Amino acid sequence: MTKAAALELIKLTKSYGGTIAVDAINQTIPDGTYTCLLGPSGCGKSSTLRMIAGHESVSSGDIIHNGANITDLAPARRGTAMMFQSYALFPHLSVVDNVAFSLKMKGVDKAARQKQARELLDLVDMATYGDRLPDQLSGGQQQRVALARALITKPSILLLDEPLSALDPFLRIRMRTELNRLQRELGISFIHVTHSQDEALALADHIIVMNRGKIEQDGPPQEVFDAPKTEFVARFIGGHNILGADKRKLAVRTDRMLLASETSPGAMPAKVLAVEYLGTIVNVTVQTIEAGELTVSVGDTAYFRNPVEIGQSVFLTWKPEDAHQLAA
Ligand code: ADP
Ligand code: MG
Numbered sequence: 128m129t130k131a132a133a134l135e136l137i138k139l140t141k142s143y144g145g146t147i148a149v150d151a152i153n154q155t156i157p158d159g160t161y162t163c164l165l166g167p168s169g170c171g172k173s174s175t176l177r178m179i180a181g182h183e184s185v186s187s188g189d190i191i192h193n194g195a196n197i198t199d200l201a202p203a204r205r206g207t208a209m210m211f212q213s214y215a216l217f218p219h220l221s222v223v224d225n226v227a228f229s230l231k232m233k234g235v236d237k238a239a240r241q242k243q244a245r246e247l248l249d250l251v252d253m254a255t256y257g258d259r260l261p262d263q264l265s266g267g268q269q270q271r272v273a274l275a276r277a278l279i280t281k282p283s284i285l286l287l288d289e290p291l292s293a294l295d296p297f298l299r300i301r302m303r304t305e306l307n308r309l310q311r312e313l314g315i316s317f318i319h320v321t322h323s324q325d326e327a328l329a330l331a332d333h334i335i336v337m338n339r340g341k342i343e344q345d346g347p348p349q350e351v352f353d354a355p356k357t358e359f360v361a362r363f364i365g366g367h368n369i370l371g372a373d374k375r376k377l378a379v380r381t382d383r384m385l386l387a388s389e390t391s392p393g394a395m396p397a398k399v400l401a402v403e404y405l406g407t408i409v410n411v412t413v414q415t416i417e418a419g420e421l422t423v424s425v426g427d428t429a430y431f432r433n434p435v436e437i438g439q440s441v442f443l444t445w446k447p448e449d450a451h452q453l454a455a
Contacts, residue, residue: 133158133316134179134284139188141174148174150340151188156318156333158283161310163327164320166337167363172320173288175337179318180209180286192284203229208282210273210290216261222248223257226275247275250309267298271305278313285310287319291326303329324364328352336360353380354451361453368421374455382424383449386411386435387442394442397421399435411435413443 134156141149149171156162164172177183179190181202190198197205216225223244224231230240248254251271261269270290277285290306291299307330310317321327327334328348335345336359344356355361358369361378368384370377387394397413400420409430411423423443435441 133193134318135189135191136175136179137189137191139175139178139190140186141171141178141183142186147340149178152337152340152342154335154342154345156316156335159314159316160332161307161317161319161330162333162335163331164318164335164337165324165327165363166322168322170337171340172322172337176209176286176288176318176320179205179284180207181205182209203280206282207284207286208277208280209286209288210277211288216269216272216276218261220260221257222253222259222261222264222272225261225272226279228276229280243279244275247279248272250278250312251275251305267294267302270294270302274309282315284316284318287317289320289322291321291323299326306330328364336363338363355453357454361451366424368418369453370418370421370450376453376455377450378453379445379450381410381422382408382426383445384421384423385444386413386423386425386433387444388433388435388439390442391444394444397441397443399437399439399441402435402437411441413441415443 136152136154138151138153139149140151164175166172174183178185181200185198189196192206217228220228223241226244226247227240230243245254245257248257251274253268253271253275256264256268261272264272291302294302303326306317319330331348333345334348334351336343336351338359344351344360351360352364355364355367355378358376361367361369366381367378368381370379390396395415395417397415399411400414401412403410407427408424409427411425413421413423415421421443
């Protein structure tokens, strides 16, 4: 099933003086999907998001939303809403008034806007906090309010810039589940910027991997993780060994490599350097002549059936279909 192309970026470019932050990217983001824009710090994720939101001017290229060119439209007229990294709530306004703020600007009367604000607070599980001031809330609660405030404009695209990075690890995972639920309930598109591959894999229907202002790969999470197209993606998404040299590099998932104490045709000899027990898996780091240091992730049950010792000689094999050719 192909969904309608809700958002199209066409040769979208952002330069700041001499720095090209976003380099002529072409990308379609289908309607009603959870998309993560993933990449290391400085690769151009926020610049891309801010151009979509209209908070940053476009240096060249176009942004098309539902067939209309929105490149130069004011932020409030694009059908998008942005949730900022710092939640930027008004400290002197109650939670309800913070959420209702944009409706007040539009001239919606008090009773109507407060009713809508309370409905959205209910949606983000904050119904009982409406009368508090922002500094009487925890970070996680402030974030829910910021979400409600962004959603009250009824956007068809919600833009989130590193929305979970300020939360502690426990809350981060809880909010992750919440964001996923919200997106499915609302059926609108979420475009979520993150530098965390775990976050992107856990949340996204669609991952776009950026590197130095360009898109390296995009696709469903399983595809990006299973079959990275470039060495950059394989290293950034993690969980892969890179084999071979120059133009013939391959990526093989660390959990698809098999470790044996006996050799077999085509097996790669190695020596065990380190063993790291991680609960459900055990990561065995080995030294090879052909490919340097590699990691083999073995399920705990399988590992303890055949444990290895540091310094031991072992042999690595993998199935041909688990080796993915990387673009030169
Ligand atoms: P990311 O969100 O992926 O970390 P950004 O889009 O914030 O990346 O930044 C991309 C590049 O553009 C970086 O090199 C950054 O230093 C530069 N940059 C971002 N904003 C500005 C700005 N307002 N002025 C000058 N350079 C900027
Ligand atoms: Mg950023």
